[in-house]
Amino acid sequence: MAINNHLSIITLNVNGLNAPIKSHRVAEWIKRQKPSICCLQETHLRTKDTYRLKVKGWGKIFHANRHDRKAGVATLISDKIDFKTKDIKKDKEGHYLMIKGSIQGEDVTIINIYAPNIGAPRYIQQILTDIKGDIDENTIIVGDLNTPLTSVNRSSRQKTNKATEILKETIEMLDLIDIFRTLHPKKSEYTFFSNAHGTFSRIDHVLGHKANLYKFRRVEIISSIFSDHNAMKLEINHGKSKEKKPTPWRLNNMLLKNQWVNEEIKKEI
Template identity: 35%
Template sequence: METLGTHLRFISWNVRGMGNPVKRSRVFAHLKRQTSDVVFLQETHLRTKDQHRLYCPWVSQVFHSNFNSKSRGVAILISKRCQFSATNIIADRDGRYLIVAGTVMQTKVLLVNVYAPNFDDVEFVNKLLSNIPCLSTHLLILGGDLNCVFNPTLDRSNPLNLTQSAMSRSFIDFMEQNGLVDPWRSRNPSTKKFSFFSPVHHSFSRIDYFLIDSALNSCVNSIDYLGIVISDHSPLLLDIQISTAKRNTSLWRFNSLLLAEREFCNFISNTVNDFLAFNQTESVSYSLLWETLKCYLRGQIISYSAFTNKNNNARINKLTSVIRNLDHLYALNPSPELLKQRIDSQAEFDRITTKEFSFITSSTVLRN
């Protein structure tokens, strides 16, 4: 058993559909890369019978509110590292919100995942907020795609209309009445940063949020918007100091897809030759030599895989950062050159993460 740190990592992300298996695997890989503990997903586009598709090797609990396979749907995923026990679940029949009350690390919390309508529907917001229970006994963590900006000047790249929507005013009133804060804005009071890109309007906006109980604000280690990749929304990452957890170590299994890589095959061939040149003597039996070679190869393969994964993750993180910076520059000064760089970077990101899908699928089969 490995002891974790004392923080939990929350991620909120509008993924724009989880029906496609390749995209679903890329989403899960991206979330795993961020070491997610509690994930709020919007627009899952899955039916009730397909809820099992939201499970993956690092997820232990799934809560889902669906609408149909073409639109809406919200889910909360709990990782195996997170000690969470649900006590009450409220799922919107229209797939717009999901409320889960429970305890995490012996702390009573209220998890609320929201996918708001993309028009100014204040009745939806009022209905949602009136349905949130246990506000006096639980710490609220509300996240999701709220489809409105709280500050039109700061939260839009091209703020043509500076009037607050009725939805945003309703959310802000609820925050003031219940002692909630927008932890990203409280740490970045005058910064422009965006979570959504509209290719139709060539504009950016910040419409994805975490709103948390003010008692948790001092427990926030970090909060940031990641690059807009895979979906047209940015994942929002929130680290909160709560308690400790344990991680179970899993058994190692060889990923046979490595055999399709010429570089790996050359590495193994050279490794075996070097091992035999040093260890094959008359005093060593073939059975002992074979058992020793297997142990040695296991260590070498683990080392090779770790090195390769580290390089791939570094490249993916680099591309994510590049895409995020390009989005920022494009929001300030759109140009065909920046758009081309953005498309090229996205294409490389897609190529790497799609290849990663094959390895994840193979690893999952091996574990099962």
């Protein structure tokens, strides 16, 4: 179990780990950051090459890989926490990895996503729809979503498109929140610079369940010099939930506008 019931989760698009020098630098960076859980995207490691990612003190390493050197995600678990693995789901294209387990008896689900450059909002929306049964109050979703969720997440302040708005509706229906934006409503900080467009954006995200908002101590963006992305770090008060007063249930009218929800209602009827 983490010391003082404190957990930290870091997410970073590393932009490739095949070069020995690069993998060594990433390993040393992880040691300095000391995360309880570290989620990496774009490892570019084939299944037979996963041995290249080794970090002393993070003995549990889970991968989702392709047959070629593209995409790829990895999740590393610190030896300092008592993590018990219960279930693993991943795709064959190396775009997402879900690990369900427990830390000192408390359930946790970590979903690590690397969305493709083209059609990212629709891709993420489909993943969330497919695994919605696995998403609960103990779920944390991190990764390079390749999607600024609001205009504030772009230096250009360009408005979000329809696909992104649909994705945001799905996120809301699952009772998930963008933790960084929730804790920093007006803060303009970015994780990626596009040379092609000359703009900054925050396309890397950390999502959590709104019921656990009180557990989220801090979330910040951390610079990295070996990748074209910056990292994000979430600090959590981990432990048994404090007793909360029940809140009255009410229907979210946005649900009735969503095709997924309408189909689910029809099935129940």
